[in-house]
Amino acid sequence: MSAVFKREFRAFFTSPLGYVVLAALGFFAGLFFYLINIVGFSSDLSYVFSNMFAFILIVLPLVTMRLFSEEKRQKTDQALLTSPVSLTGIVLGKYFAALLVYALSLLEMIVFAMIVAFQVTPDWTVFLGNCIGILLIGGFIISIGLLISSLTESQLIAAIGTLGISFMLLLMDSVAYQFSRIKVLTTVINFLSVSQRYSSFTSGVIAYDDIIYFVSMQALMLFLTVRVLDRKRWG
Amino acid sequence: MIEVQNLTKRYGNHVAVDNISFKVNEGEILGFLGPNGAGKTTTMNILTGYLSASSGIAKINDIDVLEQPSLAKMNIGYMPEQPPLYLDMTVREYLDFMYDLKKCKLPRREHIAEICKLVKIENVYGRLIKNLSKGYRQRVGLAQALIGKPPVLILDEPTVGLDPKQILEIRALIKSLGKQHTVILSSHILQEIEAVCDRIIIINKGVLVADGKTSELAVKHSADRRLIVRVAGGHDEVINLLKRIPGVDKVTSHGEKEPGVYEFAIEPSHGCDVRRDVSTRIAARNWPIMEMKSMEMTLEEVFIALTRERLDTVRAKKGVH
Numbered sequence A: 001m002s003a004v005f006k007r008e009f010r011a012f013f014t015s016p017l018g019y020v021v022l023a024a025l026g027f028f029a030g031l032f033f034y035l036i037n038i039v040g041f042s043s044d045l046s047y048v049f050s051n052m053f054a055f056i057l058i059v060l061p062l063v064t065m066r067l068f069s070e071e072k073r074q075k076t077d078q079a080l081l082t083s084p085v086s087l088t089g090i091v092l093g094k095y096f097a098a099l100l101v102y103a104l105s106l107l108e109m110i111v112f113a114m115i116v117a118f119q120v121t122p123d124w125t126v127f128l129g130n131c132i133g134i135l136l137i138g139g140f141i142i143s144i145g146l147l148i149s150s151l152t153e154s155q156l157i158a159a160i161g162t163l164g165i166s167f168m169l170l171l172m173d174s175v176a177y178q179f180s181r182i183k184v185l186t187t188v189i190n191f192l193s194v195s196q197r198y199s200s201f202t203s204g205v206i207a208y209d210d211i212i213y214f215v216s217m218q219a220l221m222l223f224l225t226v227r228v229l230d231r232k233r234w235g
Numbered sequence B: 001m002i003e004v005q006n007l008t009k010r011y012g013n014h015v016a017v018d019n020i021s022f023k024v025n026e027g028e029i030l031g032f033l034g035p036n037g038a039g040k041t042t043t044m045n046i047l048t049g050y051l052s053a054s055s056g057i058a059k060i061n062d063i064d065v066l067e068q069p070s071l072a073k074m075n076i077g078y079m080p081e082q083p084p085l086y087l088d089m090t091v092r093e094y095l096d097f098m099y100d101l102k103k104c105k106l107p108r109r110e111h112i113a114e115i116c117k118l119v120k121i122e123n124v125y126g127r128l129i130k131n132l133s134k135g136y137r138q139r140v141g142l143a144q145a146l147i148g149k150p151p152v153l154i155l156d157e158p159t160v161g162l163d164p165k166q167i168l169e170i171r172a173l174i175k176s177l178g179k180q181h182t183v184i185l186s187s188h189i190l191q192e193i194e195a196v197c198d199r200i201i202i203i204n205k206g207v208l209v210a211d212g213k214t215s216e217l218a219v220k221h222s223a224d225r226r227l228i229v230r231v232a233g234g235h236d237e238v239i240n241l242l243k244r245i246p247g248v249d250k251v252t253s254h255g256e257k258e259p260g261v262y263e264f265a266i267e268p269s270h271g272c273d274v275r276r277d278v279s280t281r282i283a284a285r286n287w288p289i290m291e292m293k294s295m296e297m298t299l300e301e302v303f304i305a306l307t308r309e310r311l312d313t314v315r316a317k318k319g320v321h
Helices: A002-014 A017-039 A046-064 A066-074 A077-081 A087-119 A124-151 A155-170 A172-178 A183-192 A194-202 A208-234 B040-047 B069-074 B091-101 B108-119 B134-146 B164-177 B190-196 B214-223 B235-244 B275-284 B299-318
Strands: B002-011 B014-024 B029-033 B055-060 B076-079 B152-156 B182-187 B199-204 B207-213 B226-231 B248-258 B261-268 B289-295
Touching: A002 A017, A002 A087, A002 B091, A017 A046, A017 A087, A046 A087, A046 A124, A046 A155, A046 A194, A066 A077, A066 A087, A066 A124, A066 A155, A077 A087, A077 B091, A087 A124, A087 A208, A124 A155, A124 A194, A124 A208, A155 A172, A155 A194, A172 A183, A172 A194, A194 A208, B002 B040, B014 B040, B014 B055, B014 B199, B014 B207, B029 B040, B029 B190, B040 B055, B040 B152, B040 B182, B069 B076, B076 B134, B091 B108, B091 B134, B108 B134, B134 B152, B134 B164, B164 B182, B164 B190, B182 B190, B207 B214, B226 B248, B226 B275, B235 B248, B235 B261, B235 B275, B261 B289, B275 B289
Parallel strands: B029 B182, B029 B199, B076 B152, B152 B182
Antiparallel strands: B002 B014, B002 B055, B199 B207, B226 B261, B226 B289, B248 B261
């Protein structure tokens, strides 16, 4: 796993992709921080987090699109799949590499929190909740992206597919609203709803069931990715 | 060392590999010969665990590839038809990555340096793979397969796309590797397999059609050689003359190739050498022989000669034609 992780992480920074991701997310986070907290005289970073969310949704599919589709196109998957590393090891290596790149782009938030802390004491629980929430939801999108990427040889399809499914998951509440008459469906959708669970993090509520929800959804996506790779051998 | 039993791979209705069985002994260089699409790559992909078989058993060192894939893969160095290279890495980074990926325990720098020396890529060690020529990429692919000194090497068309000098070098290298490794090598070039391998397996359309020592198969196919002659003489007279020579099976005319010069293909009966007779009899009529050459059998013809019988018996057993 560590070999795949190291290679994958390095690959982000041997191409411009890693830098572009860091620069884009860094720029927008800085912009929102300036507009909301500096100009707007606010000590609450939650708005920066919630505004960043839309950008994360667009940028993360670009981070994950290449992970498996490029391997297949260049036939380098033959090296991975004929090596003594398990499929789970390969999938986890790639997942953690993408997650680390994503986490690096969020480090800036800590700097912002410190700037705020010079003036007033920020609400650290809300800040922590936001950090955990954005990491979990980002990890969820990364795991979706990994799955989609394993299904196609085209990076473009992988990116658009991931974007579409992520948006769909976030818009689930409004879908549920349309079916508000069917009680069972509403309950199911509310249980699965990503945005409701995420919004509880942004208000500083760190609930176990939300964490378990995000972690298990990611585990499910990674498991499905392993199954997709395994099934290919039986093609 | 390598054992394959009743291996079959189906893609829907298409049978890519059809009930193949063979064994490879330690230290042997086995050649896999067959036209494109014969099932060579599929068989190799199953042996290396990249694909799964529909049925049958593949064992490396008595380890079942399907049951203990990680353990079996430790014993194999695989060079696919298109070397699995990450173009954005340098040769050094790539070999380091493969070293980690294969969980190699040998001393890292010495081992990699030794391999680089063996396949002669020391001078491109620090360059990006993207910028390497086809020949060098092929060698990096071979270097990757050698990492960890695997007892079994599986090389899928290792000389495709190389220039003649590189082909000879790689062949010599593979031959020397055969002293320490058990090698399976695939190719659709007969001469290549003959030059390198101890034993040849011929597959066609997924069916194993011949399996034998290189020397045996070589004798068989070189015995029937077609003769091409160009004679400056009357077309019909020459044909009549040639047909009367003992040992000549069939004469076909290729028509007038130069003004007044006709070309004929002579097929001798099995095991007959008719060159002397052809030459003296034509000379006796005072027709100048402009050209005379033996035609090596093409791969397709070797297949027909070697395998028609076998393929028929295999098919007859199954009741298909």
